[in-house]
Amino acid sequence: MNDNNQTIRNARDQQLVDYANRIAKKIAVTASQYDESGAFPHEHFRLLKKEGYLKLTIPKEYGGDELSLYEILLVQERLAKASGSTALAIGWHLMTFFSLSHFRPWKEEIFAEVCKTAVEKGYLLNVYSTERTAGNIVRGGKPSTTVKKNGSGYVLNGRKSFATLAPIVKQFTVLAYIEEEDKIAEFLVEKDDSVEIIDTWDVLGMRGTGSMDIAFHNTRLPETALLAYSEKGVFNRFTGKSSAYTLQLPAIYLGIATAARDFILKYATQRFSPSLNNYIVEAPHVQQKIGEIEILITVSRGLLYGLAEKWDIHQNIQDKLSHEVAVTKYTVCNNAIKIVELAMSIAGGHSLSKSLPLERYFRDVQCGAYNPPLNDMVLQNIANAAIQHFQDSINKEPQPS
The missing domain is CATH 1.20.140.10 (Butyryl-CoA Dehydrogenase, subunit A, domain 3)
Structure with a gap:
């Protein structure tokens, strides 16, 4: 309704808008139900996976669609008309891959593998940095989530909050403090029994994003899990x-x-x-x-x-x-x-x-x-x-x- 605006520049834009509107129409049917219950909308994400939505910002070289910034805004604006929660939740996945694609801070073989699992298996990806005790690390706080070297790998302990997509992610990254090095770094974590999802998400709005807490209880990480250091005053993929x-x-x-x-x-x-x-x-x-x-x-x-x-x-x-x-x-x-x-x-x-x-x-x-x-x-x-x-x-x- 009333979708005639000057942001649609060409035939490709129109195709993307039509694509997003088609998905949004299906999601709108149950959006209010998930808002009422506060449950995570797994069915919405099954649909997004089926429609190839998860690979929109992944580079073409790794099987994605590599949408431009302008194009992904067109798509996300339409999805949000149906469900703000679902658009915001999938948005962090899309934003993560967009920032990684344009900054490339990780070893390329690791980035390629993460892209592959998203394209072929439908894995979602997000970064968890916020802590209830330290706030948002990107804003200048020091994480209370820590890693210690253990042989050829690391052991991760701590707790993150506002972990959007927590009920569905199988792998994700965290910003943690390396005690031996006095440095903050980003680590890739595979969900296992040592990773606890704590359902703290009962909020006023955006109720279906699954932004719960995640706790790490001696979670073991391989040496390759260290993706990149986050140094103060140095541009990184977040800034x-x-x-x-x-x-x-x-x-x-x-x-x-x-x-x-x-x-x-x-x-x-x-x-x-x-x-x-x-x-x-x-x-x-x-x-x-x-x-x-x-x-x-x-x-x-x-x-x-x-x-x-x-x-x-x-x-x-x-x-x-x-x-x-x-x-x-x-x-x-x-x-x-x-x-x-x-x-x-x-x-x-x-x-x-x-x-x-x-x-x-x-x-x-x-x-x-x-x-x-x-x-x-x-x-x-x-x-x-x-x-x-x-x-x-x-x-x-x-x-x-």
Whole structure:
């Protein structure tokens, strides 16, 4: 519904949109059920595997489709219209492979094997870095999850939180602290009996992502499990290339917002008001809100897809767009919240009923503020950059003799 927008540039884009819409239509049938129960949507992932969704961002050389940044945003926005939870959960898998493909920090033979298991066996992949005691390691914390050398390998102990896809992953990576080396590194872990999945995921929104806790009890790792060191101040796959892989996040929340827009347009054209003696879509205040919604969607899409196209085309500046990536995430996610709120204000008190999808959209869209980078971090970094730029410009001005 109302899918006519200028982000679809060519026939390939249209094919990808049609592909995503077809999958989304099937997932939408049970999306609300999984939201209600909080259960992990295994059937959704069986469908995604069957449809080849798991290999969208894997390099062609290893059997994947190697979608561009722009193209994966098109697909993920549509999937999120059906289920924000499913789009976000599979999104971390897609983002992981996208960042690995463009940065290539691991030994190539290991990366090739991980790609192969995803393409041929349907294995999902995610990285687990967040801890309840230390926070997000990428933000500067030191992991309490540790590894110790043991013969030719390592022993892993600790606990990670917000481990999206935990119920279904067979292999994943973790950031852990190597005590003997006083360094942080990324390790590849195969799930076995020493890996405990702890069902802590009972939350307000994005209830079907399976973002549980994972505990490691003397988990043995081979020497080859050490993938790459994470050194402070040195670009890595999480921070390199301006972290553009994270633009999937605003695309997902924009998808949820457009689902709310589509619903409220249908609702407003079918809801008759005796006091108006007409359908509520004819009320001036309703049209005002619809206009605001459309402007917010247009601005968000322009910002998001404009940046993605810039990143895809101009490889020489891919490392110089980190502020634009952060601003885009901040703007689109906050706009998405406003869009859903406007849609709810049109429906009034009915929007709070579980018989309508608006309350689910409202809960899901709030989660964008808690995906990295967080609002406070964006504002601080942008402010510091502006201040520094101003001070530098003053210092460059010729001084009176």
